[in-house]
Amino acid sequence: MKLHIDRLDARAPPPRLTLVRAAAAASKKPLLGNYSEAASRKFLGSRYSCFVRAVKMSAGAAALALAWAVFTEVASAERPLKDEIIKPKIFVEQEAIFARVINFLWQAGGSSYQPVWPEMKFGWKIVVGSVVGFFGAALGSVGGVGGGGIFVPMLALIVGFDPKSSTAISKCMIMGAAGSTVYFNLRLRHPTLDMPLIDYDLALLFQPMLMLGISIGVAFNVVFADWMVTVLLIILFLGTAAKALMKGVETWKKETMMKKEAENMLESETKQDVAEGSGEDYKPLPSGPASSQDEEVPITRNIYWKELSLLMYVWVAFLIVQIVKTYTETCSTTFWIMNSLQVPIALSVTLFEAICLRKGTRVIASKGKEITNWKLHQIFLYCSCGIVAGMVGGLLGLGGGFILGPLFLELGIPPQVASATSTFAMLFSSSMSVVQYYLLNRFPVPYAAYFVVVATIAAFTGQHVVRKIIAVLGRASIIIFILALTIFVSAISLGGVGIANMVEKMENREYMGFENFCVPS
Incomplete structure (x- = not known):
């Protein structure tokens, strides 16, 4: 116109x-x-x-x-024709799928989490849960993994807690089991060296990073959906269990070779004594990893106060930060400043230990004659593993020993020392996560207190029984096999629970995306 x-x-x-x-x-x-x-x-x-x-x-x-x-x-x-020419159908479908994924993962104010806390009363659930928790704590304390992979399914399937509350109570049980195990190990010495069973230098390198990871993991526990946790758990645990199993087989073969060499030496020396007519009975030195642990020593002799004070400094500093955070508004400027303070606290101690190891002023003495000459990228990698272990622990309600235990074995640490040191580090991290979960009101105190007592007794019993078995058989590889078994059972049980929850939520068309961290439920 x-x-x-x-x-x-x-x-x-x-x-x-x-x-x-x-x-x-x-x-x-x-x-x-x-x-x-x-x-x-x-x-x-x-x-x-x-x-x-x-x-x-x-x-x-x-x-x-x-x-x-x-x-x-x-x-x-001409709209249908134009759409087909300008935007093919496959592009339209991909955009629709992408939009559905975004809507599935994040909805403003969307939340499906509702805490489920069953009434505490005597019944078959408490009895069965106590029995399962007892064996889980006994095995987990010996393997140095805490047993959280057994606690969480027990609390969710048998007792009836929701997954996130199960995670929090599991941390309480890990704290009780770790405390009992550390008390037991503080009286024992290294299997072959004149030093405590717990390697304090190793703990100084990993414990601060473990606690930093715990804080991150607890935050992820609030944000992540259950199905995301399940996928991460299955992948991580199956890989870790396979690695630990291979390490156990390797250690078993080494022990078998050492036993054969010892028997050959004993036989040759006995024949020599008979030929010389000495008439004295040959008494071989006790073999096996428990030889130097038979004699218990005072606890004060096995405590290195300087290293312990540094570890306590990290724990107390983190505790102060967590308490102050409760008096600040979530996601406010002060809240994030207090969270960020945890980074320099953890890095200060870890960097101090890393520099000393690099310069040679400190060594990982538990490895024996093998000299520890770690490069900077190796130290960075190991510290990163400590953060990942803490994140997994805080996210899944597990002990960081699921990662630290196999890692220590790969570093050449004896199984008994690896188990004792990872449990020692877990005592600090698990107690800190219990404080965080308590401040978030994530678990009922009476239930948590009861299961802490169960785990404490079970861990002490498990340590006594397994140490006696190791002393009789002379095979420390039993600890590694228990570690691998516990991780594998945890992967199957936790994976099964997670998949069942996923299916139920999909059938009910519930929201399965990220939760809002700034508006915790």
Whole structure:
């Protein structure tokens, strides 16, 4: 459509000016008050030119609007064909899938978490749960993994807690089992060296990073959906269990070779003594990893106070940060500042130990004659593993020993020392996570206190029984096999519980995305 606007003759007086003149002549008053007629003409002429420009612009805008209306009307008639040409169907489907994924993972204010705390009363659930928890704590304390992979399914499937409350109570049980195990190990010495069973330098390197990871993991526990936790758990645990099993087989073979060599030496020396007619009975030195552990020593002899004070400094500093955080608004500036303070606290102690190890002023003495000459990238990698172990512990309600135990074995640490040291580090991290879960009101105190007592007794019993078995058989690889078995059973049980919850939520069409950390449920 073509629009045409007739031009007005510039020489002809404007219509509006003619009307004004007529009105002025009729009233016999000067045009526009005291203004002269020339000034009036000039003023009204400028107003007229503005009027013309406005008309032209309006006409142009009207023309554009009309053209756009015609264009869209024509385009809409061919819309199916245009969509197929400009945007193929597969792109449309991918965009729709992407939109559904985003909507599935995040909805403003969306939350499906509802705490389930069964009433505490004596019944078959408490009895069966106590028995399962007892064996889980006994095995977990010996393997140095805490037993959280057995506690969480027991609390969810048997007792009836929701998954996140089960995670929190599991941490309480790990704390009780770790405390009992550390008390037991503080009276024991290294299997072959004159030093405590717990390697304090190893703990100094990993414990601060473990606690930093715990804080991150607890936050992830609030945000992550259950199905995300399940996927991470199955992948991590199956890989760790396979690694620990291979390490156990390798250690078993080494022990078998050492036993054969010892028997050959004993046989040759016995024949030599008989030939010489000495008549003295040959009494071989006690073999096996428990040889130097038979004699218990005072606890104070096995405590290195300087290293312990550094570990306590980290724990107390983290505790103060967590308590102060409770008096701040979630996600406020002060809240994030307090959270960020945990980083320099942890790094200060870990860097101190790492620099000392790099310079050689400190060594991982539990490895024996093998010299520890770690490079910077190795130390960084090991410390990162400590953070990951803490994150897994805080997220899944497990002990960091599920990662630290196999890692220590890979570093060449004897199984007894690896188990004792990882449990020692877990005592600090688990107690800190219990404080965090308590401040978040994630578990009922009576239930938690009861299961802490069960885990404490079970851990002490398990340590006594397994140490006796190791002393009789002379095979420390039993600890590694218990470690691998506990991790594998945990992967199956926790994975099964997680998959069952996923299916139930999908059937009920419940929200399965991220929770809002700033508005915790």
